Amino acid sequence: MRQLPPLAAVRAFEAAARHRNYTRAGEELGLTQAGVSYQIKSFEQRVGTVLFVREGRAMALTPAGEALAQRVSQAFATMESAFAALAQTEDQVLSIACFQTFATKILAPRLGSFQLAHPEIAVRLVVSDAFVDLEAGECDLAIRLSRDAPTGLQVHRLNKLGIAPFASPAFVEANGELQAGDPPIAEDHRISPNNAWWREWDDARCASRDGNDGQRQPRGLEFDSQQLDAAAAISGNGIAILAPTLFLSEVTDGRLVRVGTRVVRPGGYFRLLYPEVRRHSPKVRAFRHWLERELEPCLAADPGCLEGMERA
Structure with a gap:
């Protein structure tokens, strides 16, 4: 088990070491000067040595503080790089799970226009009638046809089923x-x-x-x-x-x-689904808005599909 000081104290130390000033460190972290001072004192007690000394109105690092600040700064830079790389990877590929007919008839002929509008996003289409586990990260989003909306996911009705x-x-x-x-x-x-x-x-x-x-x-x-x-x-x-x-x-x-003029609506919707954690994902939002625009001609051709629609 890792024996690390509280992250809040480490962040306070790193910001204070960069600014050499508790007030500016507090402004960056959303803390008061007293709050930063408290975190630094707790941190010093945890590591067992003095890290800052006062020089007039400024705070100076001790030799131990200088040595630790360099390593901590490198660690934060490594974490920033890791998170930036993750965000870039996440934003570059959009994986979509979809049942066969919708994928073939709606998505495949139209996805080229999505790529033209968003060339920075690569699309991976997973065609299967089996349900993928979105919350486990198997795909970013899914399009399903069902009577009942699943729980625990963000759900957008695309249009009502007619047969x-x-x-x-x-x-x-x-x-x-x-x-x-x-x-x-x-x-x-x-x-x-x-x-x-x-x-x-x-x-x-x-x-x-x-x-x-x-x-x-x-x-x-x-x-x-x-x-x-x-x-x-x-x-x-x-x-x-x-x-x-x-x-x-x-x-x-x-x-x-x-054959005939009747369209039966047995109860059911085409739905776009994705996990709550992807609610603010730019690539998911871009695909959702694009898909709703692409479906407008379908809805116009069959106005009954608008019955009971919810647009989030």
Whole structure:
């Protein structure tokens, strides 16, 4: 175990040795002259020798004080350098954890503009549907889709989840019943029919799943991401249940069309999360503001996403 004097006393000694004046040392440290004097006396008692002597109105270091002041000053300079290096490293790299579809559809096509605006920050994108431990420092921040906000983290809602069925124009044209205002969607037309969002969709429409009693497993193409569901739908393999916010480009260029007019909001938000200790981090603040600006076109295209939004 290290046997060191109290840091407050060491700081008082280092400042007084630099200034040769207790008053100016106190101004630097936010202490009174008496407070600095008390810390110096305690420090001298701790090290067992006199470190300062008075010369008129000034304070002079004793030979022991001179020798110690040089070493202490070097130690403080080393600590300053270490903290500066840490701050520089921390500010230079931004690590983002994000689930696959958001990373592919929102971040990857746009991160170039963030790099242009902030060339001093390198971005590392960790794409995974598994939760990373932000408080343990595995990443600086994360983007997650969830019903409930996690505790112990700074949380910013990006937009509210909406879901709707989408298919290729050719698939809709080939199945005339899908052109009605709010058509039922047969189970054998559904891509990833076990996706919980399909149940949310049926519940919102007060519809059953073609007599499925919960025992029979629906058949059909089954994928583990919206990105793959959308690709299958674009290829004409059926109807995918998707978050419209993430597929604006496919809808805009006509590769996907919404089946019906309804958008269901099952409860859930895309959220930006980061630990409390990074609340004032310049790189985190810069990314947050940039992402909110980038999402504005998505929100404008789907105004319902603004319902219940909180902007911190």
